[in-house]
Amino acid sequence: MAASLSSSVTHISAYAAIDAIIKEEIPVIDLSILRNATPNQRPQLIQEIGQACKEWGCFSLINHGVPESLRTLMMEAFTEFFDLSEEERREYLGKRILDPIRHEMGISTTAEGEKYSRDFVRIFVHPAMHSPSKPQHFRAILEEYARQTREIANDLLTAIGESLGLDESYMEKALDLANGHQILVGNRYPPSPQAHQLALGLSAHSDTPLLSVVMQKGSIHGLQVMHNGRWIPVQLIPGSFFIHTGDLLEIVSNGKYKSLLHRVMLDERSTRISVVTAMGPPVENIVAPAPKLVEIVSKNSVFPSIKYVDYVELVKYNPFGKSVLDLLRI
Numbered sequence: 001m002a003a004s005l006s007s008s009v010t011h012i013s014a015y016a017a018i019d020a021i022i023k024e025e026i027p028v029i030d031l032s033i034l035r036n037a038t039p040n041q042r043p044q045l046i047q048e049i050g051q052a053c054k055e056w057g058c059f060s061l062i063n064h065g066v067p068e069s070l071r072t073l074m075m076e077a078f079t080e081f082f083d084l085s086e087e088e089r090r091e092y093l094g095k096r097i098l099d100p101i102r103h104e105m106g107i108s109t110t111a112e113g114e115k116y117s118r119d120f121v122r123i124f125v126h127p128a129m130h131s132p133s134k135p136q137h138f139r140a141i142l143e144e145y146a147r148q149t150r151e152i153a154n155d156l157l158t159a160i161g162e163s164l165g166l167d168e169s170y171m172e173k174a175l176d177l178a179n180g181h182q183i184l185v186g187n188r189y190p191p192s193p194q195a196h197q198l199a200l201g202l203s204a205h206s207d208t209p210l211l212s213v214v215m216q217k218g219s220i221h222g223l224q225v226m227h228n229g230r231w232i233p234v235q236l237i238p239g240s241f242f243i244h245t246g247d248l249l250e251i252v253s254n255g256k257y258k259s260l261l262h263r264v265m266l267d268e269r270s271t272r273i274s275v276v277t278a279m280g281p282p283v284e285n286i287v288a289p290a291p292k293l294v295e296i297v298s299k300n301s302v303f304p305s306i307k308y309v310d311y312v313e314l315v316k317y318n319p320f321g322k323s324v325l326d327l328l329r330i
């Protein structure tokens with residue numbers, strides 16, 4: 001009896017363990033299916049995207065249509081940028097938050113005193129296109145990569161709007177995505193042997209814009225996402241993009257889709273490079289909860305209206321050590 005009881009307990013706990021693993025699998029969305037869906041097929045896909053945004057705030061995107069050759073060229077161009085001499089990169093160093101090209105290097109410290117180490121270059125690529133002048137072909141590659149990833153972000157934002165019950169064109173029109181503000185960031189994280197006692201590449205944060213599209217080089221994983229109170233390492237499917245929600249989407253959705261909290265851990269032996277592009281409305285636009293969601297979801301606005309640039313300034317100069325979304329929440 002005892003034996004059979006214990007074996008059935010083992011059986012149940014094995015299933016529970018499998019269940020836990022399944023539950024922790026980041027959702028996968030196939031963009032080609034969404035783009036080619038018939039009107040009958042679309043609602044199911046919209047629902048899957050909505051569920052991924054609500055439960056996870058992120059998903060892997062496969063069959064996205066960006067050729068692997070372009071992704072590789074973009075990675076190589078950022079790698080070459082980081083390999084330029086300090087002298088050559090100096091003109092972009094440490095300027096103001098709204099400068100079109102901003103480069104920073106080395107170790108930073110959070111408000112809580114946590115140290116983290118990464119080099120990055122952040123470039124505004126739309127509606128006005130900017131690019132460092134080196135390496136030589138950077139601008140052409142950047143322009144094409146930005147265009148293709150912008151199309152992806154905009155298609156997904158339309159679908160996300162639909163998943164919130166908004167009209168098909170709400171996101172595009174209310175947020176003026178055709179003139180939207182797109183940022184491209186190249187990140188380089190150094191290896192960190194245990195003896196250095198430096199574990200973090202980027203401290204826990206959420207991204208400001210609506211939606212982020214992440215690509216990483218090779219299989220050096222380091223990105224982690226907060227899910228149900230735990231940090232989950234992201235194992236990127238080769239060739240996929242990793243998509244996640246940002247603060248402005250949390251505002252537009254009136255709190256229904258939370259902005260994803262994420263961080264990056266350093267690898268003991270290898271340098272990791274990632275390229276992140278994020279899409280927002282034009283920087284002078286006012287961002288507010290969609291009126292329909294205020295009526296349907298809560299009868300109240302969870303957030304006040306705020307100009308995108310003002311939000312960016314708040315994030316940059318926030319002295320409270322608390323997320324700006326939490327400070328704004330009504």
Ligand SMILES: O=C(O)CCC(=O)C(=O)O
Nearest residue numbers: 185187214223264274276
């Ligand atoms: O390196 C990554 O995978 C993510 C970087 C990131 O979170 C950011 O640039 O905001």
Ligand SMILES: [Fe+2]
Nearest residue numbers: 205206207262
């Ligand atoms: Fe981020």
